[in-house]
Amino acid sequence: MSFFKKKSRKSTSANTQTELPQKNNDASALDINLERNLATFKDLYGNSSDLVIRKIQFGEDHKLHVGMIYLDGLVDKQMVEDLLDAFMFQMKDNQVTVDSLEKDNVTTILKNTSIPIAETTELHHLQDMESAILSGGAILLIDGVTSGLKINISGWAERGVNESSTENVVRGPKESFTETLRTNTSLVRRKIKDSSLRIEELQVGKVTKTEIAIVHIQGIANEKIVEEVRNRIKLIEIDSILESSYIEELIEDKTYTTFPTLYNTERPDVIAAGLLEGRVAIFVDGTPFVLLAPALFTHFFQSAEDYYQRWDIATLLRMLRVLAFFISLLGPSLYIALINFHQEMLPTTLLIDLAAQREGVPFPAVIEALLMEVTLEILREAGLRLPKAIGQTVSIVGALVIGQTAVEAGIVSAVMVIVVSITAISNFTLPSYSMAISIRILRFGFIIFSATFGLFGITIGLFLLTLHLCSLRSFGVPFLTPISPFVKEDQKDTLWRLPTWKRYTRPRLVSKKNNVREDQMTSQNIQLGKRSEG
Known part of the structure; x- marks a missing residue:
């Protein structure tokens, strides 16, 4: 309840501030004229120097006019050239004419026959196209058509997967997260090869439009916690999100405390272990630090290497x-x-x-x-x-x-x-x-x-x-779970750690369902087998 009070206070104070100038984003369909559409995009981006607009003529007698729009630095230039080469070859080979365009849906034809990029989507609104361009995509506009094609050819410079600089271990995986959202989610996918892993993406920030991913394992995570995380993030109204700490301060239960109530890490194995315990991970594009909720006091005394040692x-x-x-x-x-x-x-x-x-x-x-x-x-x-x-x-x-x-x-x-x-x-x-x-x-x-x-x-x-x-x-x-309230079943992995075959249950107050992570009879049989062999 205190969270919603805090949000109402923030929204009240925000009303007294000077509002940011709003862009004139027309949410209606595109104009039928290509030149007017290109002029709209030029005005939308203020004729910025990194905005690239390429006009191309295809088809018989060059009657098919096409425009491609993208931002230099956010796309892979080699993919742009390969796309144009393949597109021109296919158009010439198919002999597309104006008559054929009047009979069929041209965007569907081009998407299915002439564009060799898997991630191609048809868009109808200027706002969607603006977001696609800012995310590293290219928009293909066709004269006489009131929709466009979003082609994902993103290729900006990014840091590779390196060793963690803040959480070093002697034994265990050395990889860490990067500043790219999709790379980070793929690192977790590599460790949890299960279709129950759910990744839900949201956009937060009126200006930055930062991509945020909420990750959990369906059937293990508490759905009430997942829904609470989702609702708190959706309630955020701010102009920019530049790091996961922005999200942490806005969604935490109690602000006035020195103790962190969300766990942050740059190690994929720590996030994977947290997800398997029923926790929810929050990925923020542009930062290698991922949030994990809920975070408990004992969680901050545990290192990833604890589970790789005896x-x-x-x-x-x-x-x-x-x-x-x-x-x-x-x-x-x-x-x-x-x-x-x-x-x-x-x-x-x-x-x-x-x-x-x-x-x-x-x-x-x-x-x-x-x-x-x-x-x-x-x-x-x-x-x-x-x-x-x-x-x-x-x-x-x-x-x-x-x-x-x-x-x-x-x-x-x-x-x-x-x-x-x-x-x-x-x-x-x-x-x-x-x-x-x-x-x-x-x-x-x-x-x-x-x-x-x-x-x-x-x-x-x-x-x-x-x-x-x-x-x-x-x-x-x-925060003091499982010490206060005392949960006897969860004492296997708190300030001490019992053997792996003893830790066959998940934290009770975190997951609340599907608590058994290992068959108890199986672990007992393994120990009996070891004793008989001895």
């Missing part, structure tokens, strides 16, 4: 990530609380050493921590923005030099540098960047709580954080 190794790695999560969240705040309020909890020798190190430091521990954390965030951001050749070197050398110099100058203590460094390293162990950055934000809040109330403040912060996590939903599914 189950005991995967469980150990997940436990390390959970430990790193708490270190990244509470490291500096625990140090501040112990130093300022609970010195009796530290061994006497350690307490004396810490007091000796802090003797010449002019700032309290909380100021030390904030200075070091802000400096670390600046170095981290600088390392991302600098060229790759020097970015990593600058961030590492900068951290070492600044940390050592700050200790020698007496601005911060050596222990604080160690605590902040361990905290930063722990943050890098989280597989999801969106979850890691939310922890970096919350860390500052816990520093303030610990500096004010000590361990009691940290307890209050954890209590409020737990309440906030319990209030979150991802398309109606509680």
Whole structure:
């Protein structure tokens, strides 16, 4: 319900803004005169320099006048030449005349006999033709005919399928998504060779007209979640969608939270695994990052490599990530609380050493921590923005030099540098960047709580954080599922992972139907067979 309230607020604020100038798109059929139609397209695109209009005469006595319209850079020029060559040869061979055009449907004849392109569609409205041209197609107009042919000859420059740059694995597939929608959906098709895989495409953005694909497996995905995803995307009214983050912010259940309620990844195997669990994937043309809904809290601690390693190794790695999560969240705040309020909890020798190190430091521990954390965030951001050749070197050398110099100058203590460094390293162990950055934000809040109330403040912060996590939903599914609410059947693959033959069911609250993914008797028989052979 909060989603629709949020949409109404956005629509109200949008009414106060200056409206974009609307194009004069005539939705009626084309004019019967070819020259007038070509002039209409010239006006429609403002006689843009990349608009190409080719006039050709065919048939006996050159009485058949044809015009081809496309945008340079969005089509494959070799396909254009091959199309024209084949078209001219076929027209000459068929000896098309004006008399034959009056007797038959010329567009049907040309589509079936003279155009060697499989994706050829007859269009009747200017709006449809405009969208086809902007999507990399060519429009074929014929004098005396009030319809045109859309020929798909798209061929713009695109990046190939490479290794993922944000989700590296030691063992497992190395391919990642690209910026091309059709390439991305084909990567998933290669992994899920089933006719139940459904791909529904929509257009969002009044100006950009970005292609968006909603992908799910029929019979496994919860139809209510699929319908909710579809409805939320259809409600979007915006001029541009340039990346999947636009969609994420517009359709998520709760905006004012640091935690991501949609999972994003650039790995096809992760999307395929999510679809097989009953989730819904959202592909956006122009970005390699695909959204997965619903997203659960435990989902962000799981890596694709967990399922390519042995189950005991995967469980150990997940436990390390959970430990790193708490270190990244509470490291500096625990140090501040112990130093300022609970010195009796530290061994006497350690307490004396810490007091000796802090003797010449002019700032309290909380100021030390904030200075070091802000400096670390600046170095981290600088390392991302600098060229790759020097970015990593600058961030590492900068951290070492600044940390050592700050200790020698007496601005911060050596222990604080160690605590902040361990905290930063722990943050890098989280597989999801969106979850890691939310922890970096919350860390500052816990520093303030610990500096004010000590361990009691940290307890209050954890209590409020737990309440906030319990209030979150991802398309109606509680964010802490299957921990809260506790689902016993789904504990096989949460913060630990049981062997594959034990995980024969899908998540109950995500799929809600077709929950059995492996025959339990079959898996038991396999284990009995292994024991008998042994």
